[in-house]
Amino acid sequence: MKDWRYWAAEQRGTLLALGIFVAMFILYTANHPAGLTANVVQTASNKGVLLAFVAMAQTLVVITAGIDLSVGMIFILTNCLASWLVVGTPMETAFGVAAVLMVGILCGAINGAIVIYGRLQPIVTTIATGAVYFGIALMLRPFPGGSVNEDLADALTGRLFGLVPASLVTLVAVVLVIWIPFRRSVTGRAAYAAGSSDVAAYMSGVPIRRAKFVAYTLGGLLASIGGLFLTFFTYTGEAALASGNAYTLFSIAAVVLGGVSLFGGKGSAIGAIFGAFAFRTIGDLLFVFDFDPLWQPLFQGVVLLVAVSIGAFALFRVKNRLEWFG
């Protein structure tokens, strides 16, 4: 086999997610009254990036065979915090952004520390910490309000050179600065190894704990970038429980759509980004085809089920039935 075939086989999940998204997006723009304009792309980008950031956060944890049910709450907490701090002079704003990101990192690090050193299950840990994070968000913003540096917000949600959506550029920058280095680092590989087979990883002398800790911590950082962008879009902070829960669940859906295995060790944050955009496009499609928006949850569920079924075909080839449960 040629090298590129191995590459394609490894990226199968990501490529599939890309394919699904492109197909849906073409269908969407073809039926959009305005067609493919910079405006339509900007709107789509701004709608998609929030879930994309949260889904990236989820990916990092899922790769280690864990799950983070607090991503949506970190997203909400950092939104509320940003509505206090990301204001004022450029200098003050910069400090505010840094503080918000630090809080995201801290939240992720707490999750990681409890899971690794406290040896608690990720699902329980992150339900609990998620509730704590949301509690803090409520204290920060009992009622929706606050403000944000509007110059910065408009710059990051507008268009560069009148053409490229700035939110998309930021997303690409985050992939280049956080995801790619992680993927190519020893720590990143250790995260994959730990998720794929922690016994084999341990036997090979792989730094499992460090890898998991970094994965949870970076997950917190990515969720807080999402929280910042939420503030830039809404200009306010709001401790919305429903929204936090929805983002947590949708991030898992996006991850699965993006070809990341919930059993760990397989998949890419880039796939999860396409998964997030595809998931968001479902609503847009309903809009251009004049469906009642009430259909949206139903369609999202159907698309998710179909995508997951494609991934489960391998089970038909299992020869020892005990492997069904492994």
Place this chain on the structure above:
Amino acid sequence: MLPEIPKNETLLFQMEGVSKRYGGVRALEQAELRVHAGRIHAILGENGAGKSTLIKVMAGVVAPDEGRMTMAGNEVSFASPAEANKAGIVCIFQELSLIPDLSVADNIVISDPPKKFGMIDRKAQRKIAEEALARAGAADIHPLALVKDLPLSRRQMVEIAKALARKPRILILDEATSALTAADVSKVFAVLKRLRSEGLALLYISHRMHEIAELADECTVFRNGRNVATYKAGSKSDNEVVELMIGREYSHIFPPKPPAAASDRPPVLECRNLSWNGRLREISLSVRAGEVIGLGGLDGQGQRELLLALFGVLRGVSGEILVDGRPASIASPAAARAEGIGMALIPEDRKTEGLMLPMSVRENLSFAALDQVSSGGVIDRAAEQRLIDEMVRLLAIRTAGVDIPVGALSGGNQQKVVIAKWLMRKPRIILLNDPTRGIDVGTKQELYQLLRQLADADAAIIFYSTDYDELIGCCDRVLVLYDGAIKRELAGDEITERALIASALNIRSGAEAMAVGAGA
């Protein structure tokens, strides 16, 4: 007892007085070992003789309870496999240590990938992988292939390449050739001989006598956790080696066997030409009511798969299974236990396959028999209680009550619960997968008695054990498996330790005939 050391082969590693206990089981007892650079040192011993523990101690996987180890004269202790690797000890484990979702190249460099600007240098990584694969004689494996897509024999070659890429001073191979094809074995041997000439020390653990004869410079035999002999390869005959491995220790008491299981009775369970996935080859056997059939051979020769195939767990099994002379299609454990077949399997790992540890003794006991104590989906608590009381009494399960979690019981009593669970269904065919592993001698004796009682009550029993004494003491006939096929059938007085070990090692021709003759 050690052979003389030539000048150029220096003592590299030494182990003195190393002991390791697991609960009450002594895995290693005052073990001694001396490893020399430029030699291939074979380790021999029966299943459970302490070989694996020895390797795990050397490779930093388990810490010894006592004793000291020196490497090139300096005392060493390893807290993890990574530390042992750093000291130059690299082990190729029997259970593969490869990460299935990563590529071959990723796996080969996993413990110390080449770096550039803090990130993994993929080009350099690929080069290292290609070189290591070539050194291992496996240049046909593509470095970008995912490990999980490779067949077992290729994975084992990757495992060897991975070990070589770490530049070891001592390389330990634990049954590293068990899944290899004949062509691969000769390649690996050439590699190992080259490594020896380069001054590496190699520890070679294998059950294949002809491999050891071809490769080893010296051999150490382990028995019951102790090294009982070290000798120069070729200085002892196969028979003498087998003798050393057996030793003389009988500690189990077995119930008397009936004169001869009635050979005129029709078989309850038969199978013909059973094959599966290259792991089972054309297996035919039959068991009569009242008969205890043993499965012998080395660990991992298909015994477990045979039991799973009979119990309907495996898919794609070819061949025929007959119950009471009629073809039976058993597609799941639920079908196997159904009326008309009445099969039960006591699984190998009671903690995962036999019990729900956090649930109560009561619930665990009645799981397999719920349909017998319920009507219309509602459990009749009184009927359940009667059955449970009967079983607790019959098997003398020692428990503080049937409502405590089964995980709180001792290993032996847990195993009794697993067996009792199936006895509640009054099975006609009972399959047992190494049921006495890790349980105390007293409980073992009770189980041997029980086995014979069940057979006397007309059950047909297939009993796999890694303990040769048990096969000799309990079974009317023993089928010895090697590489997924039945190599030998021993009956009555033919079942001796010599015959079992000789046929398990698949020693052919004269040696085998002699061993059997001398044993009987």
